[in-house]
Amino acid sequence: MKTFCGRANPTTGALEWLEEDEDYDYHQEIARSRYADMLHDKDRNTKYYQGIRAAVSRVKERGEKAIVLDIGTGTGLLSMMAASAGADFCYAVEVFRPMANAAVKIVEKNGFHDKIKVINKHSTEVTVGPDGDMQCRANILVTELFDTELIGEGALPTYEHAHKYLVQEGCEAVPHRATVYVQLVESQRMWSWNKLFPVRVEAEDGEKVIVSPSEMENCPGVPSVCDIQLNQMPSSDFSILSDVVTMFSVDFSKPVKSASTYYRVQLEAVKSGKAQIVLSWWDIDMDPSGMINCTMAPYWVKSTSAFQWRDHWMQCVYFLPKEEPVLQGEKVHLTACRDEYSVWYNLQKARGEEENKADVRIESPVCRCQAHLLWNRPRFGELNDQNRTRQYIKSLMKVLKTDSVCLCISDGSLLPVLAHYLGAKQVQYFILFFKANNLEDKIKIIEARPELLMSSHLEDKKISVLVGEPYFTTSLLPWHNLYFWYARTAVTSHLTSSVTVLPQSASLHMMIVEFQDLWRIRSPCGTCEGFDVQTMDDMIKNSLNFRESKEAEPHPLWEYPCKSLSDPQEVLTFDFRKSVPQHCLSTEGSVNLVRKGKSHGAVLWMEYHLVADISVNTGLMQISNEKGNCEWNPHCKQAVYFFSSVIESETLTDLPTAVTYAMNFNTKTGEIAMNFKL
Numbered sequence: 001m002k003t004f005c006g007r008a009n010p011t012t013g014a015l016e017w018l019e020e021d022e023d024y025d026y027h028q029e030i031a032r033s034r035y036a037d038m039l040h041d042k043d044r045n046t047k048y049y050q051g052i053r054a055a056v057s058r059v060k061e062r063g064e065k066a067i068v069l070d071i072g073t074g075t076g077l078l079s080m081m082a083a084s085a086g087a088d089f090c091y092a093v094e095v096f097r098p099m100a101n102a103a104v105k106i107v108e109k110n111g112f113h114d115k116i117k118v119i120n121k122h123s124t125e126v127t128v129g130p131d132g133d134m135q136c137r138a139n140i141l142v143t144e145l146f147d148t149e150l151i152g153e154g155a156l157p158t159y160e161h162a163h164k165y166l167v168q169e170g171c172e173a174v175p176h177r178a179t180v181y182v183q184l185v186e187s188q189r190m191w192s193w194n195k196l197f198p199v200r201v202e203a204e205d206g207e208k209v210i211v212s213p214s215e216m217e218n219c220p221g222v223p224s225v226c227d228i229q230l231n232q233m234p235s236s237d238f239s240i241l242s243d244v245v246t247m248f249s250v251d252f253s254k255p256v257k258s259a260s261t262y263y264r265v266q267l268e269a270v271k272s273g274k275a276q277i278v279l280s281w282w283d284i285d286m287d288p289s290g291m292i293n294c295t296m297a298p299y300w301v302k303s304t305s306a307f308q309w310r311d312h313w314m315q316c317v318y319f320l321p322k323e324e325p326v327l328q329g330e331k332v333h334l335t336a337c338r339d340e341y342s343v344w345y346n347l348q349k350a351r352g353e354e355e356n357k358a359d360v361r362i363e364s365p366v367c368r369c370q371a372h373l374l375w376n377r378p379r380f381g382e383l384n385d386q387n388r389t390r391q392y393i394k395s396l397m398k399v400l401k402t403d404s405v406c407l408c409i410s411d412g413s414l415l416p417v418l419a420h421y422l423g424a425k426q427v428q429y430f431i432l433f434f435k436a437n438n439l440e441d442k443i444k445i446i447e448a449r450p451e452l453l454m455s456s457h458l459e460d461k462k463i464s465v466l467v468g469e470p471y472f473t474t475s476l477l478p479w480h481n482l483y484f485w486y487a488r489t490a491v492t493s494h495l496t497s498s499v500t501v502l503p504q505s506a507s508l509h510m511m512i513v514e515f516q517d518l519w520r521i522r523s524p525c526g527t528c529e530g531f532d533v534q535t536m537d538d539m540i541k542n543s544l545n546f547r548e549s550k551e552a553e554p555h556p557l558w559e560y561p562c563k564s565l566s567d568p569q570e571v572l573t574f575d576f577r578k579s580v581p582q583h584c585l586s587t588e589g590s591v592n593l594v595r596k597g598k599s600h601g602a603v604l605w606m607e608y609h610l611v612a613d614i615s616v617n618t619g620l621m622q623i624s625n626e627k628g629n630c631e632w633n634p635h636c637k638q639a640v641y642f643f644s645s646v647i648e649s650e651t652l653t654d655l656p657t658a659v660t661y662a663m664n665f666n667t668k669t670g671e672i673a674m675n676f677k678l
Contacts, residue, residue, distance in 0.1 A: 008474040010670025013483040015474050030098060030543040035074060038144075039525040039533055043308035047294040048078055048144070048174065049529055051286025053085040055140050055172040060086065069093070069138035069166055071123045071145060071158060075536050076103035076116065077528060078142050078174075083115040084530075090116045091134050093123045098539070105535045124161045137166060141173045141252065148227035148296075148314045149343060150178055150282045156250075156258035157340050163255040173252035175284035180247045181297070182265075182280045182334065184326075184347070186273040187238035192384040193377035194221055194319040199389055199414060201421045208421045210414060213369070220321040220365035221372045223344045229559040230279065230298040230315035231307070241275055241326060242267040244301055247336050253288070260362050262337040266350060269326040278318040278334065278345045309517040318345045321365065337362050374412045374473065378556065382471075382635035383414060388616060392469070395610035396422045399465055399500045405458070406465040407494075409450065409487045411473045416443045419467060428458060450490040462496040468503070469616075470608070476554055477639050478606040478618055479508060479665075479672055482574060486670065489579040503608040506574045508672070509619060510604045512566040512659050513630070514597035518555065522642045552604060552639035552674065556632075557619075563628035565599055566591045568620055570607075571663055572672075585665040590658040595628050599659065602676060604639040641674060 009016045038044065059066040066087040070079045073092035082090050092107070094100040100120035107116045119126055119133045128134045141162060145155040196212035248263040250256060269275075283295035295302060296313050324347050326332060331350040336343055344365055367373050375383070382388065396418055400406070406424040408416045416429040420442050427443045446457045470484030488501060522544075524537035569591050593599070605619020618636040623629070632638060662675045 008476050008480055010475070010480040010483050011486045011668070013472050013474055013487065030540055035536060036523060036525060036540060037311045037521045039075070039077070039528045039536065040520040040523065041308060041310045041312070044294055044310070045077070045529050047284075047286050047292050048142075049081045049085075050292045051174040051176070052078065052081045052140075052142060054287050054292070055142075055174050056082060056085040056087050058172055059139055064139060065089075066140055067091075067136065067138045068140045068142055069134070069162065071141070071143045071162060073103055073118065074099060074144070075528075075533050076107045076112075076118065077531060077533065078144065079103075079116045080107065080110055080112055080531050081529065082140070082142060083112045087115070087140065091119060091126075091138065092116055093119045093121060093126060095120070095122045102535050102539050106531075106533060109535065110531050123158055123166065126166060128166060134166065137168045139168045139171045141167045141171050143173075143175075143252075146178070146282075146284075146313065149225045149316055150180060151338065151343070152225065152341055154341060156256055159250075159252055159256040160258045171253060175286050175294075176253055176288050177249055177251045177290075178282050178284045179249040180280060180282045180336075180343075181244050181301075182247045182278050182336070182345075183240065183244045183301075184242040184267060184269075184275050184332075184334065185238045185240055185277045185279055186275065186323075187277050189233075189237045189381075190317055191276045191319070191323065193226065193317075193380045194372075196371070196380065197384045199386075199418075201393060201418060203421045204423060210417050210421075212371075216369040216371050218322070219367055219369040219372060221319055222367050223342050223364045225342065226317040226319070226377050227314045228317060229311075230281075230317075232559045232561070233298075235300060238277070238279075239271065239273050240300075241269050241271055241273050243270060245334075247280070247334075258340045260337070260339045262335055262362060264333055264335045267332050267334055269328055269330045269332065272328045273326060275324045275326050275332070275347055276320055278320065278347075280316040280318060280343075309520070311518070311521055316343075318343070320345060320347050324349075337364075339364060371412070378635045378637075379412070379471070385635060388635075389414070389418075391610060391614050391616055393418060393422065395502055395614045396467070398611050399502055400424050401464075404465045405461045405463055406467060407446075407458075407463045407491070408467050409484055409491075410468045410471050413469055413471060415467050415469065419465075424465065426459075426461065428463075450487040453491050453494055455494070458494060462499075463491070463494050464496045464499060466491070466495065466499060466501045470503070476637075477552060477672075478554075478604060478636070479639075480670070481606065482506065482670060485574055485576055485580050488576055492579055501576045503576060503610045503616075504612075505576055505609045507570045507607050507609070508572040508574075508604060508663070509568050509607060510571050510591065510602050510661070511564050511568045511620065511630075512591060512593060512599050513562040513601065513603050514565055515600045516561040516563075518560040518562070518640070519598075519600040519642070552602075552641040552672075554637035555640050556634070556636070557603065557630070557638045557640075558632045558634040562600075562603070562630055563595065563597060564620075564623050564630055565593050565595045565597050565628065566659070567594060571604075571661070572665055574665075580667050582667065584667055586663065588660070588662040590660040592658050597628075599643060599678060601640055601642040602659070602661070602674075604641065604674075605633075605636070641676065643676060643678060645678065 056066045068082040068087045068090040070092045073094045079090040079092040103118045126133045147153045199210040201208045281296040286292035333348045335346045404424040405426045406419045407428045416427045420427045468484040470481045608616045621631040660677045664673045
């Protein structure tokens with residue numbers, strides 16, 4: 001059996017479906033999974049163990065046998081906790097075959113094969129009875145089916161089915177309940193991830209303002225949650241407008257309903273401002289009394305100094321359909337609507353209760369403007385970054401003439417509008433904006449791939465200025481935007497001999513770093529709460545070696561603090577003024593370590609040189625202090641190449657003092673292969 005996997009092709013800018021061995025999908029899933037992160041989550045594991053011990057004790061005190069159902073067992077960890085806490089038998093359900101196989105090995109290795117049965121099925125297919133998967137219904141239900149939004153992985157329908165068919169009435173549940181909390185805030189930074197702000201352009205004939213069309217302005221956006229490490233958001237970037245309130249909670253020990261519904265709370269504004277964002281997180285009580293609590297609360301809510309870092313559960317940012325001005329002391333109603341898998345919010349001024357009830361709409365918001373489908377949240381932020389836009393304006397002013405024939409190659413870009421306002425005679429563009437700014441007749445959209453461009457598309461004119469940000473929606477890694485270079489090569493015959501290409505070139509940069517926490521997602525665990533999970537470590541390692549070991553992976557590093565152990569170094573350059581060469585671009589060298597610390601990996605990013613003295617950087621903005629703390633471009637993901645062995649240099653006299661590297665940019669595939677030696 002073969003598996004088809006989508007992969008961005010940087011040479012064509014397209015998402016292509018490649019045929020892979022049937023194992024490939026599994027290896028991808030395991031290599032990029034968050035299993036290691038969960039096993040490193042000490043707070044989660046300790047609380048689950050305490051909750052499971054307490055639940056087994058309560059059942060035993062009633063004189064009953066403790067029969068456990070563990071749905072989504074993963075490594076089998078929670079079932080082993082139950083067995084060692086004295087459970088008589090555990091049914092561990094895991095739908096993902098390679099994971100179920102690993103659980104069988106781990107359970108065996110830890111000596112619980114006679115107490116734990118691993119069932120490789122979806123829980124909704126599990127049967128109960130003398131000939132079934134389970135001999136009888138369980139009286140303890142243990143699960144870990146949660147994502148950052150709580151319900152996004154289908155926890156509600158899974159619980160609903162389990163209560164109907166797999167567990168006894170009045171069963172114990174670990175966790176016992178989950179509670180979702182919300183807080184209303186104003187944040188220009190977060191709001192810029194959802195709406196397009198006006199762009200001011202100082203042109204020869206006065207100031208022009210690019211505005212977003214009304215359908216974008218009034219669009220409710222998409223219901224998909226924006227999950228981030230809210231603990232990395234400085235308090236200066238948002239203004240709190242309400243206290244934290246409980247939005248809803250779910251008792252997992254009783255039958256659960258997954259059907260769409262809504263919850264409503266009344267809030268009082270603690271400050272005047274524009275209500276734009278609902279911040280949300282949840283906690284779980286492992287026991288009925290709520291004494292064993294595991295919370296995702298962010299730093300300004302949680303008083304404890306001992307923070308548990310985790311990447312599998314973060315915090316949620318929800319965008320209200322439109323911003324609502326609120327006055328201090330004013331009462332407003334916040335409504336959370338949910339279906340089986342997602343939550344969305346509405347805010348209304350407090351009026352008569354009956355009048356308000358009539359306004360509740362359960363159906364999920366739908367993007368009407370297409371922009372929320374074309375641009376992700378960081379892309380909105382990037383387009384709203386005035387400093388970045390200014391660099392493009394300054395550069396365009398240097399290269400555009402009144403007779404310039406300009407072609408723009410980038411996805412969903414403002415560059416064609418900027419080029420028109422800055423005086424280009426003719427602007428072609430390889431979608432809504434133009435109408436809103438009355439430019440339909442000024443900017444021509446070419447619906448053809450660059451290699452299919454014909455003279456007739458350009459009204460038989462040659463292109464004198466070729467521009468790009470470059471940005472393409474299919475790009476995953478920083479160098480995938482080099483598609484601009486391939487497109488530039490494809491349109492060579494349509495360019496004037498003295499064509500100006502903006503950006504004129506790009507460079508790939510690299511730096512060795514020590515991560516504060518991100519290293520955990522790729523770090524072996526060995527033992528977890530006293531159980532041997534080495535099998536899982538080996539499995540992740542094999543999967544990384546299957547295909548991914550020589551590849552970097554994308555991460556938004558503003559969310560993941562790290563310190564630089566080396567100076568940043570330019571490793572490859574790409575000259576857009578010339579066509580893509582036939583031969584590969586290779587380089588090797590070494591980078592000196594200038595600070596002591598653990599070399600977890602290398603970070604790579606692109607810099608685009610627009611004109612001679614103006615550049616746009618997608619990675620390191622600055623090293624902010626002597627300790628080497630880094631500030632990253634918040635709108636882009638950087639590439640992280642994790643080293644398979646971490647080298648710790650306690651003092652600079654320790655070896656190694658340098659990391660050697662080899663990079664190879666394959667011009668046929670557009671991919672970069674890399675190797676590092678410590």
